[in-house]
Amino acid sequence: MDKLLKISQLKVxxxxxxxxxxxxxxxxxxxxxxxxEISKGETLGLVGESGCGKSTLARTVVGLNEPTTGEILLDGxxxxxxxxxxxxxxxxxxxxxxxxxxxxxxSRHTVGQILEEPLVVHKKGDQGERASRVKELLNxxxxxxxxxxxxxFEFSGGQRQRIGIARALALNPEVLVxxxxxxxxxxxxxxxxxxxxxxxxxxxxxxxxxxxxxxxxVRHLSDRIAVMYLGKVVEIASxxxxxxxxxxxxxxxxxxxxxQANPNVxxxxxxxxxxxxxxxxxxxxxxxxxxxxxxFYTESIGQSLDLKEFSPGHFVQxxxxxxx
Amino acid sequence: MNLLEVRGLEVAFExxxxxxxxxxxxxxxSLKAGKTLGLVGESGCGKSVSALSLLRLLPKPTGKILNxxxxxxxxxxxxxSSDDIRSIRGNEIGMIFQEPMNALNPAHTIGRQxxxxxxxxQGLDSGQARVHTLKMLEKVGIxxxxxxxxxxxxxxxxxxxxxxxxxxxxxxxxxLIIADEPTTALDVTxxxxxxxxxxxxxxxxxxxxxxxxxDLGVVAQTCDEVAVMYAGRIVERAPMRRLFxxxxxxxxxxxLASIPSLTGPIQTELPVIPGIVPALADLNSGCRFAPRSSxxxxxxxxxxRAPLVEVEDNHWVEDCPACRxxxxxxxx
Ligand SMILES: Nc1ncnc2c1ncn2[C@@H]1O[C@H](COP(=O)(O)OP(=O)(O)OP(=O)(O)O)[C@@H](O)[C@H]1O
Ligand SMILES: Nc1ncnc2c1ncn2[C@@H]1O[C@H](COP(=O)(O)OP(=O)(O)OP(=O)(O)O)[C@@H](O)[C@H]1O
Ligand code: SF4
Ligand SMILES: [Mg+2]
Ligand SMILES: [Mg+2]
Numbered sequence: 001m002d003k004l005l006k007i008s009q010l011k012v013x014x015x016x017x018x019x020x021x022x023x024x025x026x027x028x029x030x031x032x033x034x035x036x037e038i039s040k041g042e043t044l045g046l047v048g049e050s051g052c053g054k055s056t057l058a059r060t061v062v063g064l065n066e067p068t069t070g071e072i073l074l075d076g077x078x079x080x081x082x083x084x085x086x087x088x089x090x091x092x093x094x095x096x097x098x099x100x101x102x103x104x105x106x107s108r109h110t111v112g113q114i115l116e117e118p119l120v121v122h123k124k125g126d127q128g129e130r131a132s133r134v135k136e137l138l139n140x141x142x143x144x145x146x147x148x149x150x151x152x153f154e155f156s157g158g159q160r161q162r163i164g165i166a167r168a169l170a171l172n173p174e175v176l177v178x179x180x181x182x183x184x185x186x187x188x189x190x191x192x193x194x195x196x197x198x199x200x201x202x203x204x205x206x207x208x209x210x211x212x213x214x215x216x217x218v219r220h221l222s223d224r225i226a227v228m229y230l231g232k233v234v235e236i237a238s239x240x241x242x243x244x245x246x247x248x249x250x251x252x253x254x255x256x257x258x259x260q261a262n263p264n265v266x267x268x269x270x271x272x273x274x275x276x277x278x279x280x281x282x283x284x285x286x287x288x289x290x291x292x293x294x295x296f297y298t299e300s301i302g303q304s305l306d307l308k309e310f311s312p313g314h315f316v317q318x319x320x321x322x323x324x
Numbered sequence: 325m326n327l328l329e330v331r332g333l334e335v336a337f338e339x340x341x342x343x344x345x346x347x348x349x350x351x352x353x354s355l356k357a358g359k360t361l362g363l364v365g366e367s368g369c370g371k372s373v374s375a376l377s378l379l380r381l382l383p384k385p386t387g388k389i390l391n392x393x394x395x396x397x398x399x400x401x402x403x404x405s406s407d408d409i410r411s412i413r414g415n416e417i418g419m420i421f422q423e424p425m426n427a428l429n430p431a432h433t434i435g436r437q438x439x440x441x442x443x444x445x446q447g448l449d450s451g452q453a454r455v456h457t458l459k460m461l462e463k464v465g466i467x468x469x470x471x472x473x474x475x476x477x478x479x480x481x482x483x484x485x486x487x488x489x490x491x492x493x494x495x496x497x498x499x500l501i502i503a504d505e506p507t508t509a510l511d512v513t514x515x516x517x518x519x520x521x522x523x524x525x526x527x528x529x530x531x532x533x534x535x536x537x538x539d540l541g542v543v544a545q546t547c548d549e550v551a552v553m554y555a556g557r558i559v560e561r562a563p564m565r566r567l568f569x570x571x572x573x574x575x576x577x578x579x580l581a582s583i584p585s586l587t588g589p590i591q592t593e594l595p596v597i598p599g600i601v602p603a604l605a606d607l608n609s610g611c612r613f614a615p616r617s618s619x620x621x622x623x624x625x626x627x628x629r630a631p632l633v634e635v636e637d638n639h640w641v642e643d644c645p646a647c648r649x650x651x652x653x654x655x656x
Pocket of ligand 1: 014015028029030048049050051052053054055056057213279
């Protein structure tokens, strides 16, 4: 299959400011050497705990953050030079859906204006064509056509997320980056939006990077899943393989910690101890082995911890303390 | 006897026009000593308001308890004096809120905040209190309590903060802990730690737990009984296993069917409950789920509220013949 989106050796580091002069005193390595490839029409799920760098990665892919090093290629072309006019032509080919639909929509604009805006910015069609595109978008996400003249606050959370999705689709992007798109939604609404995403993916042949901290949701929507820990990908495999045959100790803990809505199934692994180390001052060796106090931790110091193909398509960090 | 017995609780908020909007509509709940009751439901259905009402902590002056009784060890909390309710809050019922940052004072060290419980509620001096505080911090899994006690809330991670809130709630050795979404803001791994901690501490102390959550996974892994709330009412109450094995109400069944799991089929449409949760202002007096149910309802069910009936031992559901018919169709 063609690799549509290629992220290679991406690092996104933020300066941490401190002292009375607010000078950079340290570096937060939010994304620290991530390489991922997504084929055309494929959905790659990305999971990991809070602060592991998921949103930073997503924002960098759509051009909201600048890579420190590394590059992002769409169809083999660089996604822009980040010098103000972020890859004008390419930018519209990658769009993003945010977690909180209430915050990401301009509350003073009508739904019609919100959906038309990207078309105006990119000079797509005349007024009539834009109006019919807006109707098409509303249809696509299952909102009544009358929504055009209404404001975001008049809609429920699930409906607002549909507006956010419709806006992201306005320019016919090839890649959709979804950052926790269903996390803020009510229980009975979440499954409606999950179904909508499945339908859109199949109907439009979208390529997606789907981020969530909920592995059950990710599993449901993704072809492959990547697990991220402290700025690095530790394991990546097809959705079923990752859940049924997790190799990295972190992936196993993550799966084991999910409370399942079935009283006969209990977490398969013991409760994980410790907390995620800081990306500002990471330990010298494997950060997960360090967290859980693995007795093989010292062996990981100085190792590159690169991903290794364990079985076809199943990559895991080559770590002496987490993959035994 | 039940430790806590809530009967016909009706709570309203006064809106700007001076009208009462009922948000908790004749709710019944009961909790036995040492047991965990899960209260589940979607955002805005009235879980937090119910919990606040139990301790008479509704925001004043808009929040009002219109009717009902809250029997705590046989006494009605709605009629006891304000001194008594304050003492019960401090000594017999502990509360853990969803957002730990709101429950902690950012200007005081965490040690001092735990000390205060021992000083005010047990009359200890500050030296004695600190001894207890350090023991309690150790119990809730704070590493190096002697050092951590001198830190401020912002210096701790979310999971650590929630442990402090738990320490404060437990310091008075309560008979009941009310935990409102105690792990919703936490990562699953930290959630597992906190849930395990709570159940260990509960086992040691024999306290009861009222656990408010919207996560049916958390319910399945921690509760003895469950009450399902929808639009201000309890629509079904059951022993935990029975709720998952033999759900009766169309809403409960819809919810259970719609959750993606780690084992079910993938990339297929999930069963959904169509429509949205009704707004407070447009609540009908009969079954509030009927507008979303696939069943063609006679007007009667939209206008008249069905009482809860016991369908099997300790398993209660709104007594709607239509819903039962749907059930038997589904089963046949
Ligand atoms: N603009 C920024 N400046 C400085 N640090 C940042 C910035 N954005 C993110 N960070 C830091 O980078 C790290 C990764 O953050 P990120 O938001 O990517 O995590 P996440 O995986 O999306 O977490 P969550 O699940 O909580 O959304 C965090 O330590 C965060 O504090
Ligand atoms: N102070 C208040 N004034 C007016 N209305 C309120 C107030 N607090 C809550 N409400 C209303 O009461 C209803 C029940 O709210 P409650 O906070 O109990 O919901 P919940 O079930 O806890 O939801 P969540 O899962 O989002 O926490 C909601 O419709 C809410 O808008
Ligand atoms: S069948 Fe009865 S209980 Fe079920 S949704 Fe309809 S009115 Fe409500
Ligand atoms: Mg994020
Ligand atoms: Mg609440």
